[in-house]
Amino acid sequence: MNSETVFAEKTCTVAIVGGGTAGLAVASQLKRLSIEKVVVIERENEVGGVPRNCDHYPFGLREYSRFLKGSAYAKRNKKLAKELGVELLTNTTVTKIRPNATLELLSKTERILLKADRVVLTTGVRESSRSQRLIGGDRPNGVITTGALQTMVYMSRFKPFQRPIIIGSELVSFSAIQTCAHLGIKPVAMIEEQDQVRVRKLFRPYLFIKNIPLYLSVSNIRINGDTSVESIKFKNSRGLEHEIETDGVIISGRFRPETQLLLDSHIEIDAGTSGPAIDQHGRCTDTSFYATGNILGHAESSGFCWHEGIETAKRIHEDLLGKGFSGNQMSHLRCDDPAVKFLIPQHLSSPYGSMSMARFYIGLNSPINREIVIKTNLDVIWKGKIKSRPLRRLQIPIPNLP
Amino acid sequence: MPSNKHDIAIVGAGVVGCALARRLTLDGASVIVLEKAYDVLDGASKGNSAILHTGFDAPSGSLELDCIKSGYNEYLEVSESLSLPILKSGALVLAWDSEQLKVLPKLIEKAHENGIFNVRPLDREEILRREPELSRELLGGFEVPGEYIIDPWASANAYIGQAVENGANLWRGVEVLSGNFEQNYWTLETSTEKVYSRYLINCGGLYGDLLDERLIKKKNFTITPRKGQFVIFDKAASSLVSSTVLPIPTATTKGVVICRTIFGNLLVGPTAEDQESRRNIATDSSTLVKLCKKGSTIIPKLENYDITSSYAGLRPATQYSDYQIHHKTEMAYLTVGGIRSTGLSAALGIANYVSKMLSEMGFQFSPQKNPKLPEVDKLSEYHERDWQIPGADGVVCHCEMVTKREIERVINGPIPPQTIQGLKRRTRVAMGRCQGFYCSAELAKITNGKLKIPLICNE
Structure with a gap:
């Protein structure tokens, strides 16, 4: 240097x-x-x-x-x-x-x-890239994230493909469909590794209206194609090999x-x-x-x-x-329940005094329906029952603290 | 006798073809390189672990060992003038079970036999002191201080760059269809125009045996491509280990390596999978998952790090363990084949070997006196980068900090890349953690009309 x-x-x-x-x-x-x-x-x-x-x-x-x-x-x-x-x-x-x-x-x-x-x-x-999601196969052009697609389409009017497949089923995956429609690009399918779409269920009819088939619980996704994408192969929910012809792949979500x-x-x-x-x-x-x-x-x-x-x-x-x-003494906040993936904020500065943030945000790994405890090394900060699927982060009002 | 005749035609612009082009051009020959892909380094040379090997574990007495050793020495000599970055990481060869532990003394002995005298055993505590993030499961090992990390593409680009700068011709996107040796010169039918040369060298890499068949109607060897898949971890992971971590090599492979890359990431790979296809460099998710797991058994903390990218490369393995360099004097023809994973380290050595061979056969030229040097951008995370120098005109790729000036210099340079992959190998653009999330659109704009395979779909 x-x-x-x-x-x-x-x-x-x-x-x-x-x-x-x-x-x-x-x-x-x-x-x-x-x-x-x-x-x-x-x-x-x-x-x-x-x-x-x-x-x-x-x-x-x-x-x-x-x-x-x-x-x-x-x-x-x-x-x-x-x-x-x-x-x-x-x-x-x-x-x-x-x-x-x-x-x-x-x-x-x-x-x-x-x-x-x-x-x-x-x-x-x-968004996570193809590599981060460990999606295998060839490495042709035309495999891009929704973000890259949107910039290409709206900022530069470039069209990277005509009939792509969408990997992922989050809100952003649905906005990818809208982005495509903008330039007359017609997605041929949406595939998702989990067993349900990662948005509220009311979005599903949208796929029906747009005539875009949805495949859930897919695994072993493989991209085929030499210079441009030719098809996508995956195992469907019943474990059978499935192949869909396509000329591009939109990797969406997993922010x-x-x-x-x-x-x-x-x-x-x-x-x-x-x-x-x-x-x-x-x-x-x-x-x-x-x-x-x-x-x-x-x-x-x-x-x-x-x-x-x-x-x-x-x-x-x-x-x-x-x-x-007040003080810059930070104590780590934790919740030992295995279903809890993250907790925001992660620290409490003591003395706790006024609690600037009004809520905790909790992210989940898996469905939960039981009592959890949020604590520092010294104090129990919050205790209560939560029931939720791991779709979005939950909000819990932060109580008044000593 | 046609007038546009070259002394030497080289078929194939992988790292070996590029090194040969440089050597023979500097020797004074007029050289033409014919590459069927749109860019150089598009076959076996595009995916490897980017280590400059000492040859400590190469078969004793082999041509491979000779070439690695002389290639290694010349690499260190020319790295300064050709602006090739080197990360002096050193390597540790580690044993993870009692069987492997037993093999160590033999390997050290072999290293000494191979002339790598600074290889020496280290006990478990010493290794863990140096590399505290390694798994406590390890039992022992030895160090190879001379194993370095280099840029896998800059080197070959510098070789071909210097060749072209000093008069060599590089034709890309040109396939050699057939050849005829008559009246002491070769006439090559290509996918474009005819090419004439006094001497012909097959550096066809993964297609070396097929090219032999096409040109001299005889196969010197048969290639069985061996695929290696790699996972590249986020830059943050590079702080987990400073040495290159090598396993105990087996007969067919050096095994899964963990090392830093010159670009600041951490690499885990390769696998070794024999296959028929000479083109298929597909990765598969289950293997990538296994590689990640393998990585975290060696460095447990690796589990917490993100993956930046994954890729696969093919080694042109043959039925023989050594390099296959064969000449057919009566036809002024040379095959340089079966250059497996050590090709990057050995390329300059192979070039010297071939140069000597040609001069012994009477192909003597007058060496260039003051050869010109090519312009090569150092893309190393461990050296100064272009963005740190004033006037870079903004950053296009924020993950790899690639400037607009750098991209334009390459696009407008003497060997402009003709594919996006070629541009990536030359600049690292879009090769970082976001894999083009931000810069794809800008790249599509900058390269519009300049690539043979455009980034956008033409209706």
Whole structure:
């Protein structure tokens, strides 16, 4: 590594990494609360995040009380942030996170050392790739995630295939169908490894209307094709080999927090969520860093991320005013039930005092119908019965604590 | 006698063909390389474990050993000037049961016989002290300090780059259909135009035996492709182990290796599966799952890490254990075949061997005095990258930090890639953890109209 790297030095009050929905919400709210210098760092050439590439409804109901397409919603978020005086640094990549709210940046022209009072991580999620899902077979062109498809279709009007197959059955898998329809692409099937669709059941008739067959409980998925996709083979629910002719594959869902930056940093990552571990105020293990939105380990609607962003901004405001959050002593929160995959927040800073976050979020591995206990090493924080399938994360109100 | 005649025609632009093209061009010969794929390194050379081997476990007295040793030495010599990155990781050969433990002394003895004298035994505690994340199940092993990690593609790209820079011709997407040796020169019928040369070298890799049949109507050997599947773990996993971890080799394979890659990831593989197809590099999910499990029996913490990608490569194995280098003097023809998994380490050595052989047969040229050097981008995570140098014009692939300047330099360079796979091998674009989630669209735009197989579907 070049030891003589020259950085242009800059300072700000709050630096926000990632200009998606959560990032813009935090930034705008901080400006409303009169925080002086708020900077959003976005590596793409435009802020707005995932909704930019979603040319479908419904977005913006809670925020703007209107039905917007994703692209229009992203534009509104950007406009709001600009009007409130947020500084938007696009085409700028964070290359390293340093302790004490300090970031190394790379713009098109220079490398910058940005020293902030607080940093907020809002880098969101991305879908798992074919490789991460261990899907075997040949490696032809035309195997892409929904995200890549949406960018290709909406931003560039490129058409990567005509009759693809969709792997996965999450909300995003259904929006892949809409994206396809936009350019006259007709999916030939949807296949899912689990025994049920990973959205509410009311979505299933949609497949029927669109005339897209659904295969559940498939295994051993194999992609065939030399330069372009020719077919997909898999074992169906009865264990029989099944082959479907197709010219492309959409790998959809299984969102993962985008945490590349954190992997070689000093900030703790939670094994359950794969996102940064936070305390009840939304602070990472370096308390000059906050994290909010989908990076925490879920793939939620924009409306949800916006709301979380606003709440996080309010807490940062209090923190900066010095009303701060008592001690930095963090205790690990745990729940020993094997069905519980993750718990957000992962830490409680003591004394617990005011509980900034109103809820725990719980993710499940498997169905559950019994009492669980959430505790620190010292105290039982919450106890109660839960009954749920492992589809979405559950919300539990955080009780008042001593 | 036609006027556009070359001294030497090389069929096949894998790592061996590229190394030969470089050597013979620098020797002063006029060289043409004919590759049937749209890009170089499209066959056996495209998927391997990217280790520069010392030859400690190669069969003693074999041609393979000679070539690995001389190739290894030349690699270290030219790496600086050709801008080839090296990660001096060293290797540990580990025993996991009492049977394997018994074999260790023999392997060390063999390494010494092979001239690799710094190979020495290590006890269990010493190994675990050096590599604390290794499973406590291990019983013992030895170190091979000279085994290094390299870029599997940059090396061959640099070889062919230097050859072309100094006058060699590279024709891609051109298949040799037949050949005729008359009046002391070869006339090759190709899928495009005729090619003439005084000497002909078969570097056909996975197709070496078929090419022999096509050109000299005789098979020197039969190739049974041996597939190796690999899993590449996230960059974060590279901190789990610093040495390359090798198992006790068997007669057919070096076994499953765990090592860092020069690009900052951690690799687990390969498997060894004989198959008929010379093209099929499909992976299968159950094998990949097994590889992951194998990985976490050696490094338990690996279980917690994400996978970035998986791939398979084919080794052109023959019925013989040694390399198959045969010449047919009366036809001015040479076969360089059966170069298995050690080809990357041995390529420069093979090139020297062939160069000597040709000069002994009377093909002598006047060596180039001040050969030009090719421009090669160092893509190593362990060296300075293009994004760290001002003026990169933005990052296209954020996972691998590939800049627009880098991509444009390659696309507008002397050997522009003609397929997306070729571009990936040259720049690493879209090869990171998101596998193109972010940059596919931008890539489709940048490469539009520049690839033989476009990323988008033309109606």
